[in-house]
Amino acid sequence: MDHSYFDEPSLAQRPWSLRTALRERAAALLGRAPVRSAPSTQRSARRQAHIDPKASLDAAGPGHRSASAPSEALTLDHIRHRYAGMTAVDDVSLNIAHGEILCLVGPSGCGKSTLLRIAAGLEALQRGTVRINGQVVADDSGCIPPERRGVGLVFQDYALFPHLSVIDNVRFGLSGRPAAHQRRRAMETLEQVGMGGYADHFPHALSGGQQQRVALARALAPDPAVLLLDEPFSGLDARLREQVRDETLHVLKRTGAATMLVTHDPEEAMFLADRIALMRNGKLVQLGSPVDLYNRPADGFAASFFGEVNRIDGTVRGGAVDTPVGRVATDLPEGSAAQVMIRPEALSLAPLDSAGGAAVPNIARVMASRLLGRTSLVHLSIPDGRSGCHLHSRMPGQFLPQEETHVAITLDARQAFVFPAKDPT
Numbered sequence: 001m002d003h004s005y006f007d008e009p010s011l012a013q014r015p016w017s018l019r020t021a022l023r024e025r026a027a028a029l030l031g032r033a034p035v036r037s038a039p040s041t042q043r044s045a046r047r048q049a050h051i052d053p054k055a056s057l058d059a060a061g062p063g064h065r066s067a068s069a070p071s072e073a074l075t076l077d078h079i080r081h082r083y084a085g086m087t088a089v090d091d092v093s094l095n096i097a098h099g100e101i102l103c104l105v106g107p108s109g110c111g112k113s114t115l116l117r118i119a120a121g122l123e124a125l126q127r128g129t130v131r132i133n134g135q136v137v138a139d140d141s142g143c144i145p146p147e148r149r150g151v152g153l154v155f156q157d158y159a160l161f162p163h164l165s166v167i168d169n170v171r172f173g174l175s176g177r178p179a180a181h182q183r184r185r186a187m188e189t190l191e192q193v194g195m196g197g198y199a200d201h202f203p204h205a206l207s208g209g210q211q212q213r214v215a216l217a218r219a220l221a222p223d224p225a226v227l228l229l230d231e232p233f234s235g236l237d238a239r240l241r242e243q244v245r246d247e248t249l250h251v252l253k254r255t256g257a258a259t260m261l262v263t264h265d266p267e268e269a270m271f272l273a274d275r276i277a278l279m280r281n282g283k284l285v286q287l288g289s290p291v292d293l294y295n296r297p298a299d300g301f302a303a304s305f306f307g308e309v310n311r312i313d314g315t316v317r318g319g320a321v322d323t324p325v326g327r328v329a330t331d332l333p334e335g336s337a338a339q340v341m342i343r344p345e346a347l348s349l350a351p352l353d354s355a356g357g358a359a360v361p362n363i364a365r366v367m368a369s370r371l372l373g374r375t376s377l378v379h380l381s382i383p384d385g386r387s388g389c390h391l392h393s394r395m396p397g398q399f400l401p402q403e404e405t406h407v408a409i410t411l412d413a414r415q416a417f418v419f420p421a422k423d424p425t
């Protein structure tokens with residue numbers, strides 16, 4: 001039985017300080033991004049750079065897309081990145097289509113933020129290629145700086161300028177354009193995120209959710225081709241987070257920007273994403289729709305990342321593994337050791353007297369029942385010929401059988417997955 005949950009990453013564990021991060025972000029927005037220095041071999045390669053660092057993709061947003069524009073807004077190709085002595089990103093390739101929201105998820109330290117920072121240009125590319133709207137913005141011959149890539153950035157701490165009003169914060173991303181245009185566009189994006197009434201307020205007078213919306217408006221104002229968001233909701237309390245991410249989803253879908261959003265929260269990724277990229281130890285474990293990752297996990301890690309699982313060890317016999325709640329089919333080799341992972345919602349329970357349909361129902365003893373709100377969690381013990389198998393069942397609504405009573409248990413094998421026993425989870 002696995003009840004693992006992933007810890008909130010603490011700021012103390014973060015590799016760079018908040019002050020450094022803020023300084024970097026402000027500098028990036030000002031056009032002076034202090035991109036971390038590349039290894040010397042790369043620096044020498046850049047002397048012969050064929051990418052013009054003065055090139056600009058600023059007008060490459062969704063509103064400026066021509067009929068012949070490539071379908072991929074952002075392409076990351078074979079990205080590798082090492083920090084002293086450790087590999088943070090290990091040969092990751094993915095792309096994001098126009099209008100698509102891709103969530104990058106994985107446990108703390110798996111390389112999500114590094115990948116996002118490489119896409120933004122805030123981290124010097126070491127290996128691989130970054131393309132925006134089909135145009136190379138970074139490869140081993142050079143890179144276009146962040147402020148010319150046509151990307152909008154939103155970070156966990158919003159990085160609003162405290163001395164600027166809300167509208168001036170948003171106008172900041174539009175500097176260089178005529179003043180009337182700046183004001184009109186800033187108001188337009190503030191209206192889009194429901195902050196039109198706060199144009200003259202200052203950041204300190206706004207709630208966390210309001211600051212997050214202003215940061216989103218600032219990122220959206222230049223109509224970027226690609227929006228990059230790093231844990232944008234993690235500073236909000238649980239209730240506000242749900243509301244703000246719901247609003248953000250609708251704003252993103254309305255604007256049509258291709259979005260890469262980093263989160264360590266699997267539920268948030270499933271809520272927001274068209275596709276999810278699941279990372280572990282710098283590698284891409286699985287890339288697909290939320291339905292793919294939940295219903296067809298690539299391995300035990302992917303299965304357990306998106307929800308609690310019951311784990312049962314067994315052996316493959318006749319194309320299936322026997323468990324105390326039924327057989328689960330697999331194409332693993334005959335006789336091999338296997339681990340069956342069963343989602344709690346795959347185990348449905350019924351009072352014994354109503355289980356007339358099943359000839360001989362599997363019977364479980366109720367150890368505890370807990371109401372979790374929309375569902376109930378029932379702890380069960382099932383005879384397995386040894387000390388008994390402890391499983392969790394999640395039932396819709398209020399199903400709260402008495403402790404020490406018995407219930408009939410049925411397995412929905414579509415939500416049970418078999419992996420090799422040596423699966424590293």
Ligand SMILES: Nc1ncnc2c1ncn2[C@@H]1O[C@H](COP(=O)(O)OP(=O)(O)OP(=O)(O)O)[C@@H](O)[C@H]1O
Pocket residue numbers: 009015016083084088106107108109110111112113114115264
């Ligand atoms: N500037 C740096 N110098 C050295 N190591 C770093 C640096 N930045 C990140 N790392 C390390 O690289 C690995 C990946 O870090 P990264 O921040 O990309 O992970 P993450 O998945 O975004 O984590 P989290 O969810 O905690 O933010 C971690 O082990 C981290 O400690």
